[in-house]
Amino acid sequence: MTPEEVLARLDAPLSLRRRVGYLALAFTGLTASALIGLLWATEPGLPTRTNVAFAVLVAIGLCWAVFGGWAVTRRAPLFARDRVVAGWLGIAAWLAFGVGALAISLLRHELEPALLGVVLLLGAVAALNLRAARRTRAALLRRRSELAGQATGNR
Numbered sequence: 001m002t003p004e005e006v007l008a009r010l011d012a013p014l015s016l017r018r019r020v021g022y023l024a025l026a027f028t029g030l031t032a033s034a035l036i037g038l039l040w041a042t043e044p045g046l047p048t049r050t051n052v053a054f055a056v057l058v059a060i061g062l063c064w065a066v067f068g069g070w071a072v073t074r075r076a077p078l079f080a081r082d083r084v085v086a087g088w089l090g091i092a093a094w095l096a097f098g099v100g101a102l103a104i105s106l107l108r109h110e111l112e113p114a115l116l117g118v119v120l121l122l123g124a125v126a127a128l129n130l131r132a133a134r135r136t137r138a139a140l141l142r143r144r145s146e147l148a149g150q151a152t153g154n155r
Contacts, residue, residue: 014082019072022082026068033061049104056100060093079144080137087130094119094126 014022040046040054067089071082098119105111 022068022071026065029061029065033058056096063089079140083133084137087133090126090129094122
């Protein structure tokens with residue numbers, strides 16, 4: 001393969017498989033938000049913390065739906081930018097969950113070790129996903145630069 005051929009493959013937009021995956025993600029986020037919103041709307045008199053939890057869940061679902069729509073509509077190559085954005089969304093969702101769970105636990109004056117373990121595990125998974133996405137993006141951008149240099153040097 002010549003550097004020009006490799007560059008052409010790197011510069012391609014998302015594959016059909018990824019587009020379908022992101023479309024499914026967008027519809028899943030919308031569906032989850034709609035179902036949680038419907039449940040929230042049909043249950044009057046919920047406690048404040050439940051209302052806050054439902055609002056956060058609806059917002060998280062809408063964020064994933066927007067992300068899926070953004071990724072599907074990109075015509076330019078993303079060079080794993082989509083993975084980095086998904087990693088940051090995962091971190092944000094984990095922070096919202098972790099802060100909410102710990103706040104409720106502290107208000108009850110009892111910190112559950114199992115809850116703390118789940119929060120820490122989810123945080124570690126989110127951080128590892130973000131790190132892997134950033135490394136993949138950096139490697140792709142580095143490779144593109146190297147190939148672009150080779151392609152212009154061969155002429």
